[in-house]
Amino acid sequence: MDAAEWKATVQRALDGLRLTYDQLADQAQRRDFSSLAALKLWVAIGGKRP
Numbered sequence: 001m002d003a004a005e006w007k008a009t010v011q012r013a014l015d016g017l018r019l020t021y022d023q024l025a026d027q028a029q030r031r032d033f034s035s036l037a038a039l040k041l042w043v044a045i046g047g048k049r050p
Helices: 003-017 021-030 036-045
Strands: none
Touching: 003 021, 003 036, 021 036
């Protein structure tokens, strides 16, 4: 997967959760995720901004 594909994949996942990266990062900072899927996405992307 190249960088453009990774970015598109992460953005689709964020869109599916109806979150922005900043909202997800805020949830991670507070350790209070809105869903298990949000937590899994955060772990999967390793906190890297798309």
